Structures are given as C-alpha cells and as structure tokens.
Amino acid sequence: MPIKTLVVDDSVLFRKALSEALGGFTVIELLGAAANGSIALKRMAQSPADLVFLDVHMDGMDGLQTLEHLRAGFPDTVVVMVSDSSTRTEETTIRALEMGAMDFVQKPEGSDFQASIDELKQRLRGILSHVEVRLLSRGPGSGIRPASPVVAARPQVKTAVGGFAIVAVGVSTGGPEALARFIPSLPADFWLPIVMVQHMPAQFTRSLAESLSRKARLPVAEAQEGDAVLPGRILLAPGGTHLVVRREHGKLIAGLTADPPENSCRPAVDVLFRSVAAACGDSGVLAVVLTGMGSDGLAGVQALKKKKCYCITQSERSCVVYGMPRAIAEAGLSDESVDIDVMAVRVSELAYFSQAHLYP
Template sequence: MRRIRVLVVDDAVVVRRMVSDVLAADPQIEVVGAAANGRIALQKIVQLTPDLITLDVEMPEMDGLETIVEIRKTWATLPVIMFSTLTERGGQATLEALTRGATDYVTKPANVGSVSIAQQRIRDELIPKIKTLCAGVLASAPAPAPAGGAARALTSSIARATPVTAVPVKLTAGTSPFAPQIVAIGTSTGGPNALLEVIPKLPAQFPVPVVITQHMPPMFTRLLAERLSKLSRIPVREAAEGDVILPGTAWVAPGDHHLVLQRKDDQVVATLSQAPPENSCRPAVDVMLRSVVECYGGRALSVILTGMGQDGLRGSELVHDAGGMVLAQDEASSVVWGMPGFVARAGIAQAVLPIGDVAAAIVSRVLQTPSNPRSASPATSPAGSATGSSAVLPSVRSGATWR
C-alpha cells in the first residue's frame, strides 16, 4: 500500500512548515513538495504527480482562485483542499474556490493559543479529509487521471454563470395526505456545489419550507445562504432564533449551532442549540431531522447529498419509519459518497439520484397527487427495470409500500 502524495501550497513559510510536518508524521501520507504560489504549484504538479493538493487562497503572483481554474483545465479530478482563513474575505474566497472546482476546504487555525493546539487542529480536520478523498490511493488504486474521457469534472454550472432553469410546475401543494410539508436537506463535503445544483432549480413560491444543514463553520453558512439566495427563485436565509418556518423559503443552519424546529401553537419556529456535537458535527443533520419528524411526522422529505461520514442516516431512518420520504445523491455525482451512501445501503432511500435530477425529484414529490405515498415513478424499460442514471431501491424495512 503506497502513501498519499500531498503537495502543500501556501505563501507563508511558517504555515507550509507546520502543515508539512503534521502531514509527514502520519504513516499514510507523504509530503512530496511545497510551493509559495500557484504558478510554482502548477509546475510542481507536473513534476511530482501528487495525489492531493492543499491550496492557500491568498498568495502573490497567482492566488488560489486563479490556481484552481488552471488546475481544472488539466487535472479534472485531482482533489484540492483549500486552506483558508476564518474571515469574511476568506469565507467569500473559499466559496468562490469551491464553485470553481475545489474539492473541499479547511480553515486555518488562528488565535488558538499555542503551536501544539494549531497542529492538533490540522490533524483533526485536514488529515481525515485527505484520507477520505484519497481512499483509492490507500487501496493501491491508480492516481487521478487528467481531464478528458470519463473523468468527472468537479466544477459547477453555477460557477460559469449559466442560467439555471427552474423545474416547471403548477405551484399547488400535493393533495395526498402523504405529500411532504417540508423538505430537509443534509450535506457536507461537496455540499456547497450540490446545493447550487438543487436550490436554484426550485420554483418561486415553492409551496413548502426547506431546511438545510451543511457542515460549515460560523460565517461560512451565512455567506453560503447569501450566495444561494442571489442565485435562487426562493429566498435563502441563515436561520436565526425564533424564525417562523414558512413555505417558499429555505433556512440554512448556522455554523456551530444545531438547527432544531419546534411547534408552537399553529406555527413551526427555528431554535438554535449548542448541545454537544453529533457525529462529530455541529450543526448535525440528525439533530435537524429528529426535530423535523417531531414537528411534521411522516409529512417530511429528507434529502441526503454528498458528504463525509454518516450524519443524516439516523434522522433519515426516523423520517422513513414515520412514513416520510427519503432521497439520496448517487455515488457518481458525489464528491464523497459517505452520507448518501449510508442512506442508500440502509434500504431507506426511495430513490438514489444524480445531483442534476434531485430538484425535479423534490418538486414531483411535494406536488404529488393522491396515490401510493412512496411512489418513485421511475422511467422504466419494457422489462420494468429503471432506466437512466437514477436508481429506485426496494425497501428492506418493514411497513413500506412500493411500486
């Protein structure tokens, strides 16, 4: 089993040294080189053939945003983790880097009090992402291929400012007693781009509310909500204490706070909790989904998109067992098929879909007419097998009815 080859790119000598030392101490990682700016990094990629790059956002000569664009022209699937400051400017630049093709990000440890604490933060946050994104390398798989052929580009259509066409629908909520009254979306690694492929496609005056938990730190979630809102037909807000959860609006859980819904009289309101992390996450998808089931019972649609780990599995099981619906993103379109993969393998997903089909699936289920509450309505071949890139999974849990 060979080690993961990492190239560290940062203009600060101290940061390059710290990151390199922490990574090199791991027996599964080899730091093959370092670069002080993007121009040097592009040369070293050719020379050193790394399996993954850590990339600073702000650098002289060629910054991280310019560099990621150039990387994607030749190396479409090479994992790139942005290493950015936890500031307004750093957050905006990181989101822009993700839309331009960066795979994930880690915030630089700042004001942590000591070098040892900063090093531990890098071990806890950066190393697990490196190992997850390079799992194939640890299994002796070939290094990432250059662009072309069947390589999956990581860049979003949103990043290229391509207009997004909303799903054409008649905006009347479904009359079935099983039609969802809320859509709850959970995601992590790769989530910002996945959300940019889903939320802007929802039609204006969408007849139910949408709640979103994306694993992100404070301020990043606000910036993500603002970006989604600018590109979408429904308003998207970072949730605040006491917000009334109304149809036609999406709420994003704020960083470092669980989003918990509570029913008060005839309204559902958002409450924010700093209860302990779940699945090592705060906000956690499972926490949000538990509260969704408490407020809406089986009238909920859980959508689990790309992400590391299994946050969202337990909550989606609760949605399923209450009589609600569950969708999961497929492996081919996921940056990391952790969260949706666990849901798919648990047999609770009504459908496993490429990211481009998720918005249409959400709309069709919200606007369903009386029929089987979990009808997936897949396109089928004459033999009855699902066609296209979506897959409809039979339930392996009791009490479900399927077509």
C-alpha cells in the first residue's frame, strides 16, 4: 500500500525540493503540497494523508498549532516536522516531538537545488523506513491514547530484584514524547542517578535536555566530559557523541567518546549500557528500553545481564515504533513490559525497593 503524503511548508522552493525528493521513493503517493497549516487542514478533511511533512515555522497557523489540530482530528496520521538549524527552531522541534510528531527532517543549507534534493533523499530513507513500520503496525484508532491507561498484570519476574546503583535508559524514534511522559513524572526525591541515550543530532539533544529539565522535578542536563554521575541527577548523551560511565576513585564519572557509530548510531545505547555494566554491574543496574527502531540496546542488555540487571521495556501498545523493546523481549531479556504513562511509577517502585534492600 502506498503512503499517502502531504507536504506543508511556506517556502515554494522547499516544497518543490521535498516533493521531488519524495517522488524518488516508490512507496510514496504524493497527494500535494500546502503553503500553510490552514490549507493543510482543509486538504486533510478532503483527502486524509498517512504522512504529513510539516514545517515548524509558518505564517498564520504555525507548525505547532497545525500539529495540535492534526493530532486531535487525524490521530493515525504520522507527522514528520521540517526544521532548519536555528536555536529557535530546535526548541520548537523538540516541543513538536514531545507533542507526538514522530520524527523530523532538517532542511539542506546549500543553494544548489539538485544537491538539496539528493541530500533530502539520503535523510528521508531512514525516516520513511520508520514510517512504514509505524503504519504497518498500527490498528484502528491507534493514534488515540487513553488518558488513564489500564495497567496489565505484571508478568512473573525473571530476574530477582535487589539493589541498584543506577538507571540506564535507551530510546530512539518517538523518544521525546516518551521521555516527556516519563521523566517529569519521577518524584523529586528519586535517589538513583539516571543516564540516557536518545538517538538525535547534536544540536537537538541540548534543547531536549533543557525542555525536560523545565518540566521535571529532577535536574536534566546534556552530559559533559567529567560530569559527576550523582543521585537524583539525569544526564543525556550529546548527539553525535557516545556517552559512557566510568568509575574513578570510587566515584561514577561521565565520559564522552568519538568512537565509530554502532548500529549506525552515535550516541549508541549499546555503548552506554556496556560501560554501565563495567562500572556498576556488580552493584545492580535498572535498564529501561523505550520506543525506537532497530535493535540498539540489545547487546548492551546482554552485557548487563551477565552482571546484575533488571530490565524494563516499553509496552508495544504505547510505543511509536516497537523495535528496540521488541528486540529485548524476543531475546528473553525483558523482565517487565510497562506502558509509558506508568513507567515513572514502576521505576520509582523499583528504586525505592532497591533503597530498602540496601538500607533496611
């Protein structure tokens, strides 16, 4: 089945470039283009699209306002934001991802039209793979998420729950929305350090960390070389750089490396999880694998399970793309599958159980 696609951007030149780039993919059926959000919504009412590419900044109804209408009126439509490299756009793009946009594509900066089309094609390949998986896995009304989800009975625990020294989180496609539901719901007295990898370009992870920190009761920061990994503090891997945890003189320290990408990713969840296994595995690690395409995190969890690790994966029904959690579950390494809206509750329960275990 072709993916019915609508392009929404106020630049005539970019609409043409993106439309031509999309035309190079046989899976795409281009319904047309719209110059602003109001026109796009009218087009959607006449002929709903499976996929909308939506400019972040437009005159009149901007990208965020349009996205809000799309999420309310067309919850099964996948939205990919179109952004430039300005700081203002980065912050707005993060907000859009937190609101439910699946991904984003950056506008080429060069003036060569054909080179821009070729660059867009390269950027679109991975995104369209994610979209295909999302559309194939959705069910009727799948875009509507209940405000108060029913929590399935917890499965029989495969790993004994003991003490934990740290929480390690891996997430990819759909991550900003998942993290916006998870991190701000953690209590202010959460006592374990948290380290996270979100697959995202460099300039966007800083904006994501700042956005989460404004919403959360715990401090969230983009990690820097030598940062102390402290209880109640959350460190996010910078885009384009691997995050590792080291133990130096009895203390946990964050490190950054420019080692080659793993699973085509830098930062990679596997790199972080392996380092956490080496630094904290004997003391216990609570691993959390959230929505994302592919299997990054699987090798890392395998390394953690050779030490002391309890692993939670996000439930299929609450994932944007059930790829990374599925890889863990199918390998028999997931101890629990939990809906994203109650993830903070379950992680907090395990953390406080751990505290009681360590300090009875």
